[in-house]
Structure formats: C-alpha cells, structure tokens
Amino acid sequence: MEKMLKKKYFDVAGHVFTLEMGEGDRLWDDLDNYAPFECVGNGVDAAFSLSLCDDIDVSGKKEMYVSTPVEGDQRIDIYSLDEGYLFEMAPLGDVPVCGFLQVSGDFSMGRLKVLKAKRFCVNNALMLMYAFRTAPLGTLEMHASVTVKDGKGFLFLGRSGTGKSTHSSLWLKNVPGSHLLNDDNPIVRFTDEGARVYGSPWSGKTPCYINENYPVGAFVRINRAPYDAIHRMNLAESFASISSSASGxxxxxxxADGLFATISSIVQSTPCYILDCLPDAAAAIVCSSEVLKNVQGS
Amino acid sequence: MKIIDGFVLRPLGEEFLVIGEGISQINFNKMVSLNSSAAYLWQHVEGKEFTVADLADLLTDAYEVDAERALKDAETLAAKWIEAGIVSE
Structure with missing residues (x-):
C-alpha cells in the first residue's frame, strides 16, 4: 500500500518552502524548530520543495567537491548529475555518509534519501536548499549570532569557536533591553529600506527559533585578542567579512552573482566593524557603546 | 602566465575585487583588491596566456607612461598576483 504523505509549508524571511514525508513519520514530532514558521499553503508559490523518499536518481554522477573529513565536524560532498546536483552528507567527519540529497539545477526541487541521523539530514538539506535557492533573490543565509537592541539587529560574525554566541550572551547580561534573535543561522535580506535580519528554524546548539525581523544595525566581526577595541572596516574588508560568513x-x-549583488549593496549602506576582544563584560560595553552610537537617530 | 580558474573580477563601488569563486574556493578564503589600472590589466588578460611584456604593452597603450617604467610596474604587479595565488606562472 502507498504510504500517506503529509506536506507542510514554512515561511522563513518571506521565502516559502515545503517539506513532505510520510504522515506517520515520527520525525514530524521532532521538528519543533519549524513550528513558529509554519504557514498556510493555500495558493502559495513555494520557492522550493523537499520530499523524503527511498529512491533517488543519480545518473551522470560526477565529482565536483569531495571534502577532507574532519573528526567532529559535519561533512558535505558535492556531485553534478545529468539533471542538477547530488549532496552527500554526514553529521561527523568520521562516520559514513547517511543522507543523499538530489536537487534540480535551480534548487527548487529536492529529494532526500536518509539512512541515519534523519533530523540532521532534513535540517541540513533544507538549509542547503534555502541558501542556494534564495541567493539570487537578494537573500543571505549567514553564520552569525544576532542580538536585538533598540529595534535593530546586530550580527556577530566569526569562525566557529571565536565566540559569536559568547559575545551575544555578554550583551544579554550587560546591555539592558537586549534579546537574542538567532544564535547560528539567521537570514539577511537587502531591500529598498536596507539590510534586514530574520530569525530562522536553524540556530545551532541554542534552541532560539524566533519568527521576527529587524533592520540591521551593524555587522561585527569577532576577533579574539588580549584587549577590547572596536573599529570600522573599509569597504573591501566589510565585503570579505560578510562574504566569508554567507553560505552558498x-x-x-x-x-555567486546573487551573493555579490546582495553583499555589495549591504556593505555600501550598513556599518561593518571588527571587534578585537576578550570574552568579558567590557567587550560587550565597548562594542555596544560604539555600534549603538551610530544607529541612534537613524 | 595565466589567471587561475575560479578567480573573478568584480567592481565594488569605486573599487575592484578579485574573488575566488571556483569549486576549490568552496570556503570563501581568498580575495584581493585591485586599483583601477590593475583591474584594466586583469580584464585584458582574462582567459589568456600572457607575459610581463604583454602587461607592459597594455600599460603603455592606456597610460602616459614610458616603456621602462611600464615594464617595472608590470613586473611588480605580476609578482604580486603570483604571490597572492590568483595567477599561475
């Protein structure tokens, strides 16, 4: 007997996507992170659709990029197909590939076959399709922690382990009236009114799935140093900073064209800083007093 | 010498950036900013084999500069591009 399928619609930063899998699939109960973003599907044109299935067509499979596995880090290998692409994923570098995502050339249709780590594979596949499908649409999926203060979102950027989340938590403790919007993968869009940051269903280890959005106050790159100091970056530095934190x-x-257009518009209209800092309260004070000074009255 | 595959020249405001967009640059890790004369040279040697003498000729064609100075500037620039890993020898 055919198993009954269920489809849900989600709206993240104004882009709607769908997820389809068996009605009785227990994974539906384990996707709380998507609940705040669920929307009504009637008459909505989805930007992309992902369905779980047992078979995928990998004809014409050719290697594009095979990662060097790093223990403890997730991995993704990329292949081109006769029609579209294949992404093979694993939650850790030292375990076998357990998710196979076949996508159309424009990233609007995806089919995912999962052997293990189902929740990881579904989250990863949706993030991947979201980033690639919306890049030409003025949208960035960022690697950042976002704190909101005075109605503006401040994005803290940096490589894994430099202390993005730590810096957000220092704001929450030391900057009255601030709150966390997202701790790992917010969405940024560039519109006629400038850059805007949106919460998402993806937030790393911190369960913070908030469906709210704010104008961007500033982008701040976190750099570990034995002192606290902040300064504005020039255009090229700002571009490099945001580019290295945008998925695609x-x-x-x-x-590439979409990311460039979006990031070049953003850096010409939004302040970008570099913060040399310790993981201490003073870092939050030094940073907030500078970045808030520049957004007040704007 | 030749521009390495995957490096693309893009204008940013009044500036020019060469950005690694090839599959080998999957984790955004290389970007070089160029001034307008370097960008002019880049555009004219994209996709071709070229020599320092070609760069020098392009400079004397477009700018008020004598051959000796052009050759010196071309040598310096070619060495910088090779060192930055955006051009292969």
Whole structure:
C-alpha cells in the first residue's frame, strides 16, 4: 500500500518552502524548530520543495567537491548529475555518509534519501536548499549570532569557536533591553529600506527559533585578542567579512552573482566593524557603546 | 602566465575585487583588491596566456607612461598576483 504523505509549508524571511514525508513519520514530532514558521499553503508559490523518499536518481554522477573529513565536524560532498546536483552528507567527519540529497539545477526541487541521523539530514538539506535557492533573490543565509537592541539587529560574525554566541550572551547580561534573535543561522535580506535580519528554524546548539525581523544595525566581526577595541572596516574588508560568513556554492554562477549583488549593496549602506576582544563584560560595553552610537537617530 | 580558474573580477563601488569563486574556493578564503589600472590589466588578460611584456604593452597603450617604467610596474604587479595565488606562472 502507498504510504500517506503529509506536506507542510514554512515561511522563513518571506521565502516559502515545503517539506513532505510520510504522515506517520515520527520525525514530524521532532521538528519543533519549524513550528513558529509554519504557514498556510493555500495558493502559495513555494520557492522550493523537499520530499523524503527511498529512491533517488543519480545518473551522470560526477565529482565536483569531495571534502577532507574532519573528526567532529559535519561533512558535505558535492556531485553534478545529468539533471542538477547530488549532496552527500554526514553529521561527523568520521562516520559514513547517511543522507543523499538530489536537487534540480535551480534548487527548487529536492529529494532526500536518509539512512541515519534523519533530523540532521532534513535540517541540513533544507538549509542547503534555502541558501542556494534564495541567493539570487537578494537573500543571505549567514553564520552569525544576532542580538536585538533598540529595534535593530546586530550580527556577530566569526569562525566557529571565536565566540559569536559568547559575545551575544555578554550583551544579554550587560546591555539592558537586549534579546537574542538567532544564535547560528539567521537570514539577511537587502531591500529598498536596507539590510534586514530574520530569525530562522536553524540556530545551532541554542534552541532560539524566533519568527521576527529587524533592520540591521551593524555587522561585527569577532576577533579574539588580549584587549577590547572596536573599529570600522573599509569597504573591501566589510565585503570579505560578510562574504566569508554567507553560505552558498560560488562555483555556480547564479549563486555567486546573487551573493555579490546582495553583499555589495549591504556593505555600501550598513556599518561593518571588527571587534578585537576578550570574552568579558567590557567587550560587550565597548562594542555596544560604539555600534549603538551610530544607529541612534537613524 | 595565466589567471587561475575560479578567480573573478568584480567592481565594488569605486573599487575592484578579485574573488575566488571556483569549486576549490568552496570556503570563501581568498580575495584581493585591485586599483583601477590593475583591474584594466586583469580584464585584458582574462582567459589568456600572457607575459610581463604583454602587461607592459597594455600599460603603455592606456597610460602616459614610458616603456621602462611600464615594464617595472608590470613586473611588480605580476609578482604580486603570483604571490597572492590568483595567477599561475
């Protein structure tokens, strides 16, 4: 007997996508992070659709990028197909591949076959499709922690382990009236009114799935140092800072062009800083007093 | 010498950036900013084999500069591009 399928619609930063899998699949109960973003599907044009299935078509599979596995880090390998791409994923570098995502060339249709770590694979597949499908649409999926203060979102950027989340938590403790919007993967869009940051269903280890959005106050790159100091970056530095924290497969021209257009608009209209800092309260004070000074009255 | 595959020249405001967009640059890790004369040279040698002498000729064609100075500037720039890993020898 055919198993009954269920489809849900989600709206993240104004882009709607769908997820489809068996009605009785226990994973539906384990996707709390998507609940705040669920929307009504009637008459909505989805930007992309993901369905779980047992078979995928990998004809014409050719290697594009095979990662060097790092123990403890998730891995993704990329192949081109006759029609579209194949992404093979694993939650850790030292375990076998357990998710196979086959996507159309424009990233609007995805089919995911999962052997293990189902929740990881579904989250990863949706994030991947979201980033690649919306890159040409003025949208960035960022690696950042976002704190809101005075109605503006402040994005803290940096490589894993530099203390983005730590810096957000220092604001929450030391900057009255601030709150966390997202701790790992917020969405940023560039519109006529400037850059805007949105919460998402993806927030790393911190369960913070808030469906709210704010104008961006500033981007702040966190750099570990034995002192606390902040300064504005020039245009090229700002571009490099945001680019290195935005997801996307730049080897695909439409994605590279989209990311460039969005990031170049953002850096010409939004302040970007570098914060040399210790993981201490003074860092939050030094940072907030500078970045808030520049957004007041704007 | 030749521009390494995957490096793309893009204008940012009044500036120019060469950005690694190839599959080998999957984790955004290389970007070089160019001034307008370097960007002019880049555009004219994209996709081709070229020599320092070609760069020098391009400079004397476009700018009020004598051959000796052009050759010196071209040598310096070519060495910088090779060192930055955006051009192969």
């Amino acid at each position: 497969l730049r080897a695909i021209r439409s994605i």
